[in-house]
Amino acid sequence: MLATWELPGPSGFVNKAGQDLSDGCSVIFALGEIHPEGLHGRLDSVLSDYGLRMVDIHIPEWNEREFFTPEQVLSELFSLEVKGRDIFSKILAMSPQFTDERHVVWIDGISENEWPKWKLFLDEYEHASRGVEVWHRTVFAVQLVGGVARNLPKNKPAVALKIHRFYHGVVNRIDTLLYVTSRLDNAAETPNHYRLLLNMVVELAGTDLGLAERFCREDIFTVSTPFPILKNLALERGWDKITSSPASVISGTTDLFDGQEYVNSAYLAICGQEQEIVRRLWRAQLSVIFPMIEEKRLRYIGKMRGQFPLPFKTSYGDVTVEDELEISHLCFMARTNKISVDRSTFRVLDKLREMRNALAHLEAVPHEFLNDTQLFRPGI
Numbered sequence: 001m002l003a004t005w006e007l008p009g010p011s012g013f014v015n016k017a018g019q020d021l022s023d024g025c026s027v028i029f030a031l032g033e034i035h036p037e038g039l040h041g042r043l044d045s046v047l048s049d050y051g052l053r054m055v056d057i058h059i060p061e062w063n064e065r066e067f068f069t070p071e072q073v074l075s076e077l078f079s080l081e082v083k084g085r086d087i088f089s090k091i092l093a094m095s096p097q098f099t100d101e102r103h104v105v106w107i108d109g110i111s112e113n114e115w116p117k118w119k120l121f122l123d124e125y126e127h128a129s130r131g132v133e134v135w136h137r138t139v140f141a142v143q144l145v146g147g148v149a150r151n152l153p154k155n156k157p158a159v160a161l162k163i164h165r166f167y168h169g170v171v172n173r174i175d176t177l178l179y180v181t182s183r184l185d186n187a188a189e190t191p192n193h194y195r196l197l198l199n200m201v202v203e204l205a206g207t208d209l210g211l212a213e214r215f216c217r218e219d220i221f222t223v224s225t226p227f228p229i230l231k232n233l234a235l236e237r238g239w240d241k242i243t244s245s246p247a248s249v250i251s252g253t254t255d256l257f258d259g260q261e262y263v264n265s266a267y268l269a270i271c272g273q274e275q276e277i278v279r280r281l282w283r284a285q286l287s288v289i290f291p292m293i294e295e296k297r298l299r300y301i302g303k304m305r306g307q308f309p310l311p312f313k314t315s316y317g318d319v320t321v322e323d324e325l326e327i328s329h330l331c332f333m334a335r336t337n338k339i340s341v342d343r344s345t346f347r348v349l350d351k352l353r354e355m356r357n358a359l360a361h362l363e364a365v366p367h368e369f370l371n372d373t374q375l376f377r378p379g380i
């Protein structure tokens with residue numbers, strides 16, 4: 001199975017940050033409340049290729065030891081004797097002073113109350129870094145999660161500090177498709193069932209790979225009736241308490257998907273906005289079922305070629321070419337004994353007509369149709 005950080009979008013996200021760190025820029029990772037685990041490990045792997053060594057600071061552990069300011073923590077960690085703002089020059093010179101390796105100081109666990117001190121430190125450190133050669137700089141990689149990530153440094157030109165946001169389309173459709181494909185049980189009854197299940201999971205999950213993984217454990221009937229799973233997930237994440245607030249990237253309730261705003265399906269469900277979820281199911285079904293119906297229509301016409309009474313009169317004019325007959329036309333001819341088909345064939349034609357009519361009217365196919373192997377098997 002593919003891990004999140006092995007996917008093209010997330011992998012590119014970390015690689016770009018690694019390049020910035022190698023180029024002497026400190027980096028702030030802004031993550032929403034809902035984010036994949038393992039950023040630290042992936043970044044460490046990337047940085048090792050640049051000859052950079054990570055040193056970790058988990059802020060809650062230092063607070064327990066009663067080190068509260070950036071100056072206190074860093075002076076203790078690296079055994080630096082500093083006075084006032086001399087901390088900047090000491091840290092910047094640390095790599096060539098102690099080792100042939102350059103340092104990347106990883107910091108996580110910063111609370112909203114603690115962040116202003118670190119934000120000020122990083123801003124001042126960025127200015128101090130400009131006067132030091134790139135290869136002599138010690139740099140910082142700071143992970144901010146949730147509400148802390150709302151208060152980022154202003155988007156001004158910063159030579160030695162970059163912000164990387166893990167939202168706004170970092171995970172795209174290809175990423176979700178690859179993630180689901182690597183996890184989905186390939187024991188679907190037919191290839192069309194497999195493609196349909198795959199597309200429904202991708203449409204419902206969007207950029208939320210945690211939601212995608214949950215759906216990957218379910219069968220096609222459950223995924224086509226997703227509201228219980230979506231509402232339970234929203235409750236687990238506490239989203240029932242924020243339904244009066246607009247969806248946001250920080251809470252994880254919205255993101256960009258296919259270049260457009262995509263409100264999380266679980267958040268829609270807990271907010272009672274089920275119509276948009278149905279539309280996502282419709283979009284997934286349309287991409288699989290419409291081509292399937294068209295293929296079967298042509299196969300039935302090929303099988304019964306020469307039997308159709310033409311021209312066939314419709315409210316849109318006469319059909320004079322067999323290949324232009326629609327599924328509804330075939331059903332009508334079978335029902336009125338204009339063509340001879342067995343009961344099983346008529347049943348399939350009628351079900352295909354019902355599915356096509358639902359999709360044509362922007363409605364999801366009734367879920368009881370989706371388990372019908374005869375409808376979805378290849379051929380006719």
